[in-house]
Amino acid sequence: MKSTGGSDAEKRAAGESAAEAVEDGTVVGLGTGSTAAHAIRAVGRRVDSGLDVRGIPTSFQSRQLAKEAGIPLTTLDEAGTVDLAIDGADQFSGPHLVKGGGAAHAREKIVDAAADRLLVVADPSKAAERLDHSVPVEVLPDARTTVAAEVRGLGGSPTLRSAERKDGPVVTDNGNLVLDCEFGTIANPAELAADLAGLPGAVEHGLFVGMADEIHVGREDGADVKTF
C-alpha cells in the first residue's frame, strides 16, 4: 500500500482514535489509504472483542483489508444508510478535503456523503491553511482529452496519472482514468467543485467541500480531534 506524508505511528494514532468512535450495531464506511487502513484494522480488533458492526468498503483495497480484519461487510444497497464513515485525506483545511491519492475518491465520496458523520483520519502533514493540493478528477477514458481541455479553461494544469509497476495510466476500480489537476491555491473550493462536477465525462473529483465532521490528527503519542 502506498504511504505518503507523516509517520506510520501518526497514521496509526489517527486511525485508532477514530475507530474508538464506532458504536455497536452500526454501519461503518471504510475509507481507503494507509491511514484509513489503521482504522480498519482497529475496528477489526474491536469486532474480535464483540463489537457488532457492518462495514461498507470504498475500494478493492479497503474490502480486502476489512475481510482480513474480520469485519462483516454490506453494501449501500443493502444497508440503505451509513452511520459513520472513517476516511483519509491528502489535504485538509477546516472541514474541506482533497482526496483521491489512491484514486478511490468516487466511491469514497458516495459512502462519505451518505454517512451521518464523516471522521477523517490524517497525519499532521495533511493540514493546510488553504487547499493547494492537486485535485484528482476521475474521467471516463473517452473523455480524458476533452476534460483535460476544460480543466485548462478553468485555469488548471491536468496530468494523466501514470501507474507504478505497470506501463500506462492508473485505471480506477471503476475502469476509468485519473487527471491530477493543479490549480495552485484554491481560493473558492465550492466554486471549483461545482465547475469540475459539471464537466461532461468527469465521473467524480476529489474536492470534498465541507464534508468532514471530525478530523483525527495523529501524533506520535495520541491524536487531536478537530470538530466542525
Ligand SMILES: O=C(CO)[C@H](O)[C@H](O)COP(=O)(O)O
Ligand atoms: O483519498 C484517498 C484514497 O483515494 C486516501 O484517503 C488519501 O490518499 C490519503 O491516503 P493516506 O492515508 O495513505 O495518506
